Amino acid sequence: MNLEKKVAVITGASRGIGRSIALNLAKQGVRLVVNGTNVTRLNELAEEIHHEGQSCVVVAGDASHAETAADLVQAATKHYGSIDILVNNAGINLRRSTLETELQEWKKVLDINVTSAFLLCKAVLPVMMKQRKGKIINISSTTAKTPHKNASPAYGVSKAGLNYLTMHLAQEMAEHNIHVNAVCPGPIETDMSKQWSEPYRAAVIDKIPLKRIGKSENVADLVSFLASDLSDFITGQTIHINGGSYMN
Template sequence: MSLDNKVAIVTGASRGVGRATALALAENGSAVVINGTNIQILEELAEEIETMGSESMIQAGDVTVPQTAKEVVESTINRFNKIDILVNNAGINRRSSTLDMTLEEWDEVLNVNLNANLYFSKAVLPHMINQNAGKIINVSSTAGKAVHRNAAPSYGTAKAGVNYLTMHLAMEGAPHNILVNGVCPGPIETDMSKQWSEEYHEQILQKIPLKRLGKPEDVANTILFLASEKSDFITGETININGGSFMN
């Protein structure tokens, strides 16, 4: 799935799915603009990308600030003259009941998981419309499709919003050859899953028909497919990546 001469932006690229996605895109030829808040980790990732023979550019910043999206996009255009792919990956999770959750936590989760997707999509759309081409991939979750005891209401609400935003952007982008899709991971091996107790880990495995957690690369490979020309007749979809734990 060649991405030669393509330019991609990946938010939340410091670790997990974002890092794996940046590496997958770079391995297949794309220049990658990586966003996050930890400069040291981003520098290490940029070095790894460049050892693959692809270009990288670090654009650190808080995705919940609308100006960050504008600055990342402007810097990308100034250096590469175009943007072919946007991966809205930045996200956080909080685990609490409705009564235990504070309004500050509600706002925080929606700002990172939903509002940031809008900020970056709005920032890239004029450039993609101008070039009459583009791919936007939103990282959502199966929590946006089915209630989940292990997620705060803010998380599921934000991800459901991402799923709708994906469809709406796909509808608006279609006349301009802009394809917008999402991926909905289930349980994935990340820093967060390493904190689970052995008992909880086993409970999760019992709910997965394939009997294993996903890896960041499992999600990244699907994003790679959606970013490539192999998916050029797919738009407005949210693809489940969860070993069969949620099917629709």
């Protein structure tokens, strides 16, 4: 995929899909700056990547804060001199109905799921514009396209907003040779899905044509493709990866 020596900034990298994305890119020679709020897990990830002979810098902090975005850009440019790939993966879910959702909960979900991506893009884009190239991949969800009883309205709204941000930036940044796409995973095996009851898991699998739940590595493979030269004529897209549970 011609990713050797590229530089990637990844938010929400301490576990789940974000961790798999970091490990996948590292195996292909990408130099990393990883972010999250769990310092212990981030350091463990960096140690694993270093053990494989690749470079990884840890920048802990809340991705919904402008200061964290600035710190990530500074770390990438200081250590590597460029930023080729940005993966906005930081996100949280909230399992509340509309009437149960408090205003502060609503704001927190939107801040982490979509405002963080806005702040990271705003911080990274000047570097990519100067380079005349870049790949931005936003990790969204099929919940952005169809409601889900197991997710709050705040989660769906935040991911729908992320999809629009993806399209807007793709149009705005095309003249600078910057590609912006979103990945919309469906049911994926993560720490969250491991907490499902067996009846609920069976019900989820029954609705998937491929009759299995995806792996975080499946999402990581798609992200690597979008980060590579193989995707050079793809921008402004929201790409589904869900075993057929949502088709468009």
